[in-house]
Amino acid sequence: xxxxxxxxxxxxxxxxxxxxxxxxxxxxxxxxxxxxxxxxxxxxxxxxxxxxxxxxxxxxxxxxxxxxxxxxxxxxxxxxxxxxxxxxxxxxxxxxxxxxxxxxxxxxxxxxxxxxxxxxxxxxxxxxxxxxxxxxxxxxxxxxxxxxxxxxxxxxxxxxxxxxxxxxxxxxxxxxxxxxxxxxxxxxxxxxxxxxxxxxxxxxxxxxxxxxxxxxxxxxxxxxxxxxxxxxxxxxxxxxxxxxxxxxxxxxxxxxxxxxxxxxxxxxxxxxxxxxxxxxxxxxxxxxxxxxxxxxxxxxxxxxxxxxxxxxxxxx
Amino acid sequence: xxxxxxxxxxxxxxxxxxxxxxxxxxxxxxxxxxxxxxxxxxxxxxxxxxxxxxxxxxxxxxxxxxxxxxxxxxxxxxxxxxxxxxxxxxxxxxxxxxxxxxxxxxxxxxxxxxxxxxxxxxxxxxxxxxxxxxxxxxxxxxxxxxxxxxxxxxxxxxxxxxxxxxxxxxxxxxxxxxxxxxxxxxxxxxxxxxxxxxx
Numbered sequence: 001x002x003x004x005x006x007x008x009x010x011x012x013x014x015x016x017x018x019x020x021x022x023x024x025x026x027x028x029x030x031x032x033x034x035x036x037x038x039x040x041x042x043x044x045x046x047x048x049x050x051x052x053x054x055x056x057x058x059x060x061x062x063x064x065x066x067x068x069x070x071x072x073x074x075x076x077x078x079x080x081x082x083x084x085x086x087x088x089x090x091x092x093x094x095x096x097x098x099x100x101x102x103x104x105x106x107x108x109x110x111x112x113x114x115x116x117x118x119x120x121x122x123x124x125x126x127x128x129x130x131x132x133x134x135x136x137x138x139x140x141x142x143x144x145x146x147x148x149x150x151x152x153x154x155x156x157x158x159x160x161x162x163x164x165x166x167x168x169x170x171x172x173x174x175x176x177x178x179x180x181x182x183x184x185x186x187x188x189x190x191x192x193x194x195x196x197x198x199x200x201x202x203x204x205x206x207x208x209x210x211x212x213x214x215x216x217x218x219x220x221x222x223x224x225x226x227x228x229x230x231x232x233x234x235x236x237x238x239x240x241x242x243x244x245x246x247x248x249x250x251x252x253x254x255x256x257x258x259x260x261x262x263x264x265x266x267x268x269x270x271x272x273x274x275x276x277x278x279x280x281x282x283x284x285x286x287x288x289x290x291x292x293x294x295x296x297x298x299x300x301x302x303x304x305x306x307x308x309x310x311x312x313x314x315x316x
Numbered sequence: 317x318x319x320x321x322x323x324x325x326x327x328x329x330x331x332x333x334x335x336x337x338x339x340x341x342x343x344x345x346x347x348x349x350x351x352x353x354x355x356x357x358x359x360x361x362x363x364x365x366x367x368x369x370x371x372x373x374x375x376x377x378x379x380x381x382x383x384x385x386x387x388x389x390x391x392x393x394x395x396x397x398x399x400x401x402x403x404x405x406x407x408x409x410x411x412x413x414x415x416x417x418x419x420x421x422x423x424x425x426x427x428x429x430x431x432x433x434x435x436x437x438x439x440x441x442x443x444x445x446x447x448x449x450x451x452x453x454x455x456x457x458x459x460x461x462x463x464x465x466x467x468x469x470x471x472x473x474x475x476x477x478x479x480x481x482x483x484x485x486x487x488x489x490x491x492x493x494x495x496x497x498x499x500x501x502x503x504x505x506x507x508x509x510x511x512x513x514x515x
Contacts, residue, residue: 089508090366100390107392116512118450119386120395122503127391195390199506200364238360243398243455243500246362 015153015179018277053274060156062273063182064263065225070190070256071099071130073220073227078126081219084210086124086203093124095207100129100195123247124198124207128254132191136257142184145266151181153275177277183267185259196250201238204248208234211252219256228257321464326491329463333404333493337376345379345401346372347437348444348509367508372446373435378402379447397501399452401445405459405495409434439497444507451507452499459495466490 026032055062075097078084084095096114098107108115114122142148156178168175196211198204211231220226236250261267337343351368358364380400387394443454471486504512 087365088505093513098392101388101392104393114513115395116504118384118395118397118501119393120501120503121389121391122505122513125391197391199503200358200362201360202358202362202364243498244396245453245500245502245506 012152055274058274060180062263062268063180063261065185065259065261066263067130067133067190067260069225070227070258070260073225073258074128074192074229074254074256075099076221077214077219077229080221082210082214084124084126084207086198086206088124088199088203095124095126095196097126097128100127121197124196124203126194126196126207128192128194130190131193131253134189134191136187136189139187140184141186148183148267150184152184153179153181155179179275179277181273181275183261185261187257187259190256190258192254192256194250194252194254196252198248199246201236201248204236204250208236208250227259230255230257321466321489321491323488323491326463329491329493330404330406334376334407337378337404337407341376341378343377343379344374345377346446347375347435347439348372348446348507349437349440350442369444369509373437375403375407375435375437395501397450397452399445399447399499399501401447401452401497401499403439403495403497405492407435408437408439408495439495443497444502444509445497445499446509451502451504451509453502454497454499456498457495458498459492461493461496463491463493464489467492 078097084097086093086095098111102111108119112119114125116122140150142150167173194211196204196207198207212234215229215231217229218226219229231252231254234250234252236248239247239249348369348371351370354368355363356365378401380402382398385396387396439454439457441454441457445452445454466486466489468487468490469492504510
């Protein structure tokens with residue numbers, strides 16, 4: 001077992017060098033065209049038309065991940081994993097969470113399930129707001145937004161147009177492989193301010209314990225995105241104002257290590273989005289018994305001495 | 317010796333006030349007081365588990381409503397309202413105390429078994445009042461409306477000329493008319509009186 005050789009995955013550079021857009025064309029006279037697809041139209045004359053691959057009829061859409069997905073990861077994790085609850089009037093009560101300061105009509109009329117008959121907010125509730133987005137340059141970057149060549153390739157496992165059946169195997173036909181290039185994301189640190197409001201300190205204790213337990217783990221939907229979330233401190237206050245209700249509040253900040261891949265026009269124009277493997281046609285050697293010009297009355301195709309099997313084209 | 321504000325005068329005003337509040341204005345509210353022995357509190361001084369109440373006691377009251385306010389808080393658009401409830405103090409005294417009975421000297425009530433009228437209730441801060449499907453927590457009680465400026469509970473200056481229980485006794489003059497409760501709106505689900513949350 002010690003001498004077992006495990007396959008070494010190709011580096012990103014090796015993959016990129018295999019793509020047609022990275023291989024310059026060499027003219028018969030030896031001159032090298034750096035890139036024939038450069039049409040000189042782009043913002044600085046380096047727009048590569050070869051990268052303009054259509055996504056029509058493709059069930060995989062260009063990948064993008066925005067701030068909304070980061071925000072949704074938090075509320076998903078809170079509602080489906082942490083599931084904070086309190087005991088109120090002898091009943092286990094689910095604690096609603098919502099993004100702070102929604103539109104008035106929405107919070108009073110549409111999302112009014114945590115309000116009483118008169119419209120007053122019933123505790124406990126958890127609200128959160130994103131307060132800052134800080135760029136993290138310590139992990140990686142796409143180098144330049146004008147020419148984002150630092151990409152990660154994801155190969156499409158199956159394509160209807162290239163079914164790999166026994167016929168293709170017999171004819172040594174290699175199916176066409178498509179890869180999707182996803183630009184290196186912008187790593188950011190998102191800061192959220194949370195406010196937990198309850199009627200009682202005893203209820204607050206339970207919620208803070210639950211939040212603290214979930215801290216430092218990856219928050220989000222396993223089927224979608226997960227981000228590392230950290231909570232460092234909690235500040236609890238009991239507000240008892242004159243002519244007002246007693247309210248227990250806990251404020252804390254949550255730092256989410258997220259990332260962004262926007263779906264901007266700039267990225268769509270400049271970056272490589274979809275790459276196919278090299279397709280090559282190989283013609284077998286053909287010979288003729290006689291030179292056709294010597295006897296034009298004879299159909300030269302009758303004397304082709306090759307295995308002119310059209311299925312022998314090798315599609316790499 | 318005081319000249320005005322004898323118990324007969326007080327009785328006149330009591331009858332008029334009671335008739336006015338009960339038969340003419342007829343605003344009512346339900347008054348809840350906590351059962352202190354049964355409602356347990358925790359380390360933080362809060363009854364997070366269950367609350368037990370005495371009542372509700374239906375009382376005639378004069379209500380001064382303020383406008384609804386919708387303050388923008390950290391949690392969003394909230395709701396608040398302050399209401400002032402004024403009670404005739406004699407309505408809140410003990411049930412066996414008849415205020416319309418006088419001794420033969422015309423002094424204040426004698427404590428004779430009466431008509432059973434009286435709520436036997438002392439409004440305090442923290443009590444709950446239900447009014448128009450809303451619950452209000454009392455945060456202030458005011459009891460300083462004295463008829464002719466005298467509170468018979470504190471006569472202080474005993475007239476040395478007239479003997480005690482005589483016409484010169486200041487405890488037979490004036491009256492403490494009302495108890496005013498200032499209250500603010502409180503969520504129904506916090507009190508556990510009615511089901512206000514269905515999710």
